[in-house]
Amino acid sequence: MVTLTATPKSSLADEPVKIHITGLEPSQMVTVQASLTDEKGVFFQARAFYCADKNGEVDLERDAATGGDYAGIQPMGLFWFLKPDKPFTRLMKRDVINTPFEVHLDVLNSVQLTSSPPEQHLAGQVVERWYATPGMQRIPVRSGRIRGALFLPAGQGPFPAVIDLFGGVGGLIEFRASLLACRGFVALALAYFAYEDLPSFLGEVDLEYFEEAAEFLLKHPKVRGPGLGILSICKGAEIALAMATYLPQIQATVCINGTNAVNGFPFRYRDLYIQSIPYRLECMLLTEESFLDIFNVVEDSQSENHQANILPVEKASGKILFIVGENDKNYNSKAFAMETMERMKKLGKTHCALLSYPSAGHLIEPPASPFCRQSWSPFFFRPLLWGGEAQAHAEAQVQSWREIQTFLHRHLHSAQSSRL
Template sequence: MVLLTISPEVALADEQVKIRAWGLPPQQIITIRAWLKDERGKFFYSRAFYRSDEEGKVDLDHTPATGGDFHGVHPMGLFWALRCTTPFFRLIKRDVMESPFEIHLEVYCHLEMNVMPECSPEASTCLRRWYVAPGVQRVQVRKGRVRGALFLPPGDGPFRGVIDLFGGFGGLVEFRSSLLASRGFAALALAYFAYEDLPETYNSLDLTYFEEAIHFLSNHPKVSRGGVGLLGLSKGGEVALAMASYLPQVAATICINGTVAASGNTNYGDIFLPGISPMSERILFAHNGSYYAFYTYGDPTNPENEANMLPIEKATGPVLFLIGEKDKNYASLYFAKIAAARAEKHGKKDVYIECYPGAGHLLEPPCSPFCPEFRAASVAIPVMRGGELIAHCQAQEICWAKTQDFLRDNIPCSRENKL
């Protein structure tokens, strides 16, 4: 009898699991297939081939994949490689509180080449991947102008406060904040355009909106005093740098593959930063109809663009850049080096760059599927995000640990110094 097991069968989405099969024919190539259906009804799938040992066992912690969607020993490779049957769709958990993703695993005692096999598997099992730990509370936020969702760990706190910002697809994205709260942070998933009564685009940003969000989070009775952390991806990384540059309540900032100059008009009181216009001649179209957005914004070092640069040397706390070296959206490493050099010139020493070879634009929590390209609602055609499957997903594991360590090390955790 063939058996397939996952341990644990219920886990947080950023946790590794153990996958084993036994009762297989000895020394035979078998197929293990993973699939799930997301909240929109879209199917995602992956598969890898393995050779059973002399006892008819396969243990993904030790047995290398000999083919399929990846090669080598990668215990979470089947999760990394999940891709949609509909091109250019990205797997995003929208309702983090009410239901997990159910990932089905199946084993076939042969080389199964069909995406949707016609025969029944020899064995199957199911893993439930939650994006929120037991006891985490979600609070819908409609306070003044601020729109978002606040995730609070169980207990009285105080908890380190983090504002979580995503990029150019807009709306409210909660899955990273819910995981941060599951790891002990009070995380505010902050919407800033294309949501409820907020502006439809990010072409013009008023930093007083984000300042209001900081005050809301800092004054929550379960949030520690003395400053908040910022975590931003892509356009959200740029926004985080702008907040850190002008708002003294920011204790620590992480920018994931963002720009270091205003890509849209940004103002704060009497301060105005004009946005760098996109340069269409730098957009490269790929054979599959998607495009590379690499270098679409002007060079921040050009004297003509000096007024667009974010003055991160004014940031009161440390700044960490997490960079995918194969980012196809922005010249992220180049931008980060410009920012670090500018900070150094002005005497700011606590700007750090972590660069990951083979990683692309969308560096997300561990076990998130690799997404080299997808279509955002705000863009007419699919955009290449870049990266290589194994290198990118390994980088995600490292980045998630560094993110938590950096925020814990640099955000004060006390009830004193109320803002």
């Protein structure tokens, strides 16, 4: 009898799953597939072809896929390369506390390029991929102006605290903050536009809103101060860099694929007003595949005309980690990070570090998220091109997620920590 065994059957979404198949004929060709349906009813699937060994077994940790959605030895390929049946849909968990993603793993006889008849199904198993641990809490936040969701790990604490910021999609995105809480952080998923009574569109950025969020978080009895961290991407990374520069509460900042200057919308903080570099909307391009390429919309900040727009990161009191994908099609993020690193070098500053991933794209997320090269995004009339090559991007997500946790834990343990 053919048996597919996946272990563990229930796990956190960022953890690996081992897949082992037994009971096949020697050298039998099979298709192994994974599938799930998201909370909006979109079906995602990945499949790969394998040849059983002389004992009639396939072990995804040992054996190479011969084709399908990926090739080679890819133990987590079925999870990394899930593709939607509704084009340009990004897989994001919405109810992160109460329900897991249920991933159906199946073995089909021979090489199956399309849906197979029932008699071709040899074995299967369902695994649960959770975004919460037992005892973890999600608390909606409506405090003063602050809107978001607070995630508290189980236990008394105190725990290091992190503000989680996404970018130009707006709204409230919680899956990354919930995974941070699974890893021992109090995490505030912070909305800043297009959510509840917040402004519908991003305009002038008021850093006092983000300072209010920092103070709210540091007052929580489960939070271990004296400072906190930020995990951010895209426009959120630009805001995070400003927070690191001007807010003394910020002790450790991770900026994923952001810029080094104020772009599009001015920043205000008390008596300080930083004018923005205008977006060059005329530089938006449609690719041959009809994706929207906005790579050149954000102008190079090195121009003499834009020196006043560059964030003076040398003023930051905490540590900063830049993470960039060298195939980012949204921003020239590596160039922006390198400009900051050069600026810090000239000024003799050592509080910034850079992780750069060749062939990774813009959406560098926890490894729970499958590779997404392009998808619909609010406020745009075509799917946005995010970039990246599937294999390299997936590996960057695994490695960077480890590095992010290490960085945040290290620099939120002690205000005196000095080593990046």
